[in-house]
Amino acid sequence: MKRLVLVDDENELRNAIAELIPWEKYGYSVVGSVENGKEALALLQQGPVDLIICDLIMPQMDGLELVQQAKIMQPDVTILILSNYSEFDYVKQALQLGAADYLLKASFSEAALAPLLMRFNEQLPKQSLSYSAQMQAKLLVTSPTLPIEEQTRFFARFQTDAPLLLVARVNKSPEKYKQVLTDYLVKLFPDTFIVSLVYQKMYLFFIDTSATNYAIQKLITTNFTCQKELFFVAKWLKVEDVLAETLKTTIQPKLELQFSLNRQIVFAEENILIDTLPQFPKQTFQHYFLVADPIGGLNFLIDHTHSLTPLVLTEAVTKEYISYVLFALINELEQLNVTAQELTLMKLEILQTMHAAANQQDMLQRFIEKLQQLQLIFQSRQQEAHLPFHEISDYLYRNTHRQVTLKELADHFHYNYSYLSSLFPQVTEMNFTDYMNELRIKRAKDLLKQVDVTISEVAESIGFTDISYFSKVFKKRTGQTPSQYRRGIEHV
Secondary structure, X not given: OEEEEEEOOOHHHHHHHHHHOOHHHHOEEEEEEEOOHHHXXXXXXXXXXXXXXXXXXXXXXXXXXHHXXXXXXXXXXXXXXXXXXXXHHHHHHHHHHOOOEEEEHHHOOHHHHHHHHHHHOOOOOOOOOOHHHHHHHHHHHHOOOOOHHHHHHHHOOOOOOOOEEEEEEOOOOOOOOHHHHHHHHHHHOOOOOEEEEEXXXXXXXEEOOOOOHHHHHHHHHHHOOOOOOOOEEEEEOOOOOOHHHHHHHHHHHHHHHHHOOOOOEEEOOOOOXXXXXXXXXXXXXXXXXXXXXXXXXXXXXXXXXXXXXXOOOOHHHHHHHHHXXXXXXXXXXXXXXXXXXXXXXXXXXXXXXXXXXXXHHHHHHHHHHHHHHHHHHHHHHHHHHHOOHHHHHHHHHHOOOOOOOHHHHHHHHOOOHHHHHHHHHHHHOOOHHHHHHHHHHHHHHHHHOOOOOOHHHHHHHOOOOOHHHHHHHHHHHHOOOHHHHHHHHHOO
């Protein structure tokens, strides 16, 4: 039997650990149960001990000093740390001093302990996943100065010489999807040892597989339906890789490519170069506006933006390009008949669109769509140049007997709805509704000149079913009732 010593200043917890775990089942016998490190060292002086399970915060001698002194007295002794969530810094120091592993008090149970005991006995199944594996992985990715022995101990968990590291960035609620993704990867890699970790808004998955790059890429791109928007960077790890440095210098820069690449996975060793943004031909663009061809200028701008979509550009460069072009466009539009309010709204819409874009292609396409919408406005204005307003007025006059909507009018004359709405104040100095009422009163005056048409028929012919209400509206517009107006005509 291997000799076990329990060290914790909480008597009830220490006694429960001694009595509730079937230690003989795992080849251990409890030879000591003490409340501080000083008493534990006294037991070590009496004879060899194989395993120490100890607390960190204890009176007289804490766990850190116990680990340090015990390793001096018996270098081969295995030490398992028990602690709380808030003591991670102490755990890190204990592991650096030689502790073998770490287990939360809140997670302490036979189920959690069994994989560790089996590993200590050099029989740890590779399919098992313990909290301590996650903790060890976190120590390695956060501490570039950890002894190489700690990394070697972590890599010893894997059967393959070079396990796969999959990293994906997540922007919101990183803990929310960690278990979902872990469960999904377990399905993709059945009977495989997987260590999952969330660190600095990244998902890290250490996978015990020897599959090829092609196989991994195919597996991810064809089967990964969970969190489809995630972008993975894959790297085959070597025991000599310093994980903290590898993550910072090799993997994180590749994550920045998510904005540029229309792919779901890249490999760390891939050499992907960021393209240089071509210079914007500003003089050519301005020439279209100098010759009063804004539609041509917008077409030129759309074509130029289309030419950028195959390039690999960073998010910052793409946004900088659109901001520069937007400034040049607004500068030209200010010289045309475009109001300051319209320019402000247009700029706001484009900037909001940029912010909502998921990637480079999405951002450029959204910008193109905004430019195409602007084209429609200028096309409507060109139509206005060839369509006298009196034709619109004549159409409305002939239809004063019913409710004509602005949409109907826009569809009939093939106008842009927004532009047509702004056209009435520009030409008539009144909005569409007021202009329509003016036409109705004009039509009523013309009909009142016909003595054989009753006032009730006049009201009905311009869309009024209530003759009293018609009289009020007519008097408000003309200063006379319909009867007074007719009598005035008769006396002329």
